[in-house]
Amino acid sequence: MTLNKSLAGWGLLVVLGLNLRPILSSISPLLGEIRLATGLSFQSSALLTSLPVVCMGLVALVGIRVEAQLGERRGIALGLLMILLACLVRWLLGQAPALLATALLGGAGVALIQALVPAMIKRQFHHRVPLAMGVYSASLMGGGGLAALLSPLVASHFQHWQAGLGIWLLPALGALLLWAWLPLGAAKNRQVTAPLQGLRNRRAWLLALYFGLVNCGYMSMVAWLPAYYQQLGWGVLPSGSLLAFMTIFQVIAALLMPALAQRGIDRRPLLTISLLAQTVGYLGLLLAPLHYPHLWVALIGFGLGACFALSLLLTLDHRHDPREAGQLAAFVQGVGFLINAVSPWMTGWLRELTGSFVSAWVVLSVTVIAMLVVTRVFSPATYRSATVPG
Template sequence: MQPARTRLRSLASWALIIALGLNLRPILSSISPLLMEIRGDTGMSFQSSAWLTSLPVICMGLVALLGVRIEARLGERRGVAMGLLMILGACLWRLMGQQAEVLLITALLGGAGVALIQALVPALIKRQFKQQVALALGVYSASLMGGGGLAALLSPVVAGHFSHWQAGLGVWLLPALAALLMWWLLPFAGFTPRTHGVSAHPWRNRRAWLLALYFGLVNCGYMSMVAWLPAYYLQMDWSATQSGSLLAFMTIFQVVAALVMPALAQRGTDRRPLLAVSLTAQALGFLGLVMWPLEAPHVWVALIGFGLGACFALSLILTLDHCREPRAAGQLAAFVQGIGFLINAISPWLTGWLREMTGSFISAWWVLIVGVVSMLILTRVFSPASYREQAAVEPQGSSVLSSNA
């Protein structure tokens, strides 16, 4: 009886991780396939509509930086529940309103909800899946990206069925409600209440800042793709459904990479070779969008998706590698994601601004290529020796990072 109960608890843990991940990107990716209709009804420019992607990401960054205090005050259980309620509320409001102001406010509300969950999940995974951290992060990352792809694919279908773009945005309250019920009824096995105090000081640490910069820049392309990839092809006379399906196609390869690359990472300690492959795939995909956008769009999007899916999961794994204890790992991951998402928030806004200035998305894709190649060069500094030797001598309960790392 006991083994069966243990297996059931394990399955519940995996199901909850997937359910949480599925709710973290529809607030972003449901916008782009419907952008032309939204702009037509609200009068938003390309640059102002970019805020619909940038504002949630800014929230993700700011709330993640407060993750330690939020966790201490709310605890994981209430914090995640509040995040899901905020996502649900944002989708419900979008279903009922059609003004630009409503879209911007709900971008903030939904983004804050996403940020709450993202700030709490890494430490939860580090504790709950002690022997399978890389795999669990891969499943979480894959479900996160899968949710984004489903939203891009289904939002225009739902909007077309109801002849209302608001329906395509608001329908995502349903998975948020389902996840909230699962979270409340099936809490993680071995759930422990939050203790007070801080054991890590990433603000004072050069390696923490380097990890944050790296996380931000290797994942910048995702926010630009979510915000502007369908719009790029809409301008080439693709339909909303076709352009949205292209984003969903990209997500297939994100999910594959987010599952496969962490599984490969589980076999060793050096993340650099896998990161190099992932960044190279991104660079080739963006180059294809610049040079041959109509010749093989699915090839370029597949490369971009594979690279982005792998980079998100691997950069989180790399961050958690620097800390032995779940609590310190959670604090470092919150800091890295906080700064990283603030960097990410610049990407869709900058892309929209460059589109306004030049009349084309090409210059923005070149900026992404330069950023990816720069991070490919930087990858070499993340040798396991630069942090694992210190981990062996760190006292229990503290960060493996030193102020001079």
């Protein structure tokens, strides 16, 4: 890449990533006001987080066909337009059906972008894939944190919660204009290769399940962390800022851990550290939520930020060819996000059933400990043969 194109590529990674989580994280700090205005129960309001993630999964699973029909240029542009429209409708309409419909629309837009970006990273940053994946992941998580922090402030300024959800059409519009202006992204390619071809199906499914389970805590945190601390007596702004605080450590981990991963090919040591951080954080929420809450949230954020970037990097390691790597990543994200979609719904269901979030933190702790055991499977020797170009 030339210098200008290189800088444009890095800038686009940041801008695209910033738009992929506000559709989710702007909801939770305002959930009390939303439930009061719409009459949604805890379990029903969890759909505002679960439905976009379901869309991410389903669209990612057909990402191969999307790439073949649209290409990166049109596909990413369409995704940004869908996010923009979802935010606009949220600002204008505040009824429960409109919120649920925009959860689907915005989720589909996010999914289109997430399905297409990994192949772009593998192709345009082929010598610095770990660093590029870190920048993309950090931007993605940073957007989520900004939304959690700023949405209540915007809602307070305009004296209406809908403004706190709708304001995120502005960065989507900016990203859409920038994407249209810069000559990046591959055109459509009608040739479709199977993402599992040349790779054992069992390994592809294992990667997908692993991606889903090591990252499922993020959706529960985004949906319920502010509500959990509001239940413990915190206000709307402090609880929303706690989610933003978690994001700071997600961003740090998403930048730091892939940069460290650049030095070797074995991802297991860094994944183990990341999963241990999550475990300690969940146990802290479970056993001593009001003692050092920022420490527990920081550990969870660090673990989640690292796991997202490292698990995607682990997936890309399995294929040399950028298109095939992107297709495998789309499959892994598709199955993984469908698993993620269950997490906030399950948390809301357990909250309705037991009257507290304690049982949800138990489930997340057990899940992460199980993934610590699974991590040992991913020795580079087990997939090195699959990375030989075909």
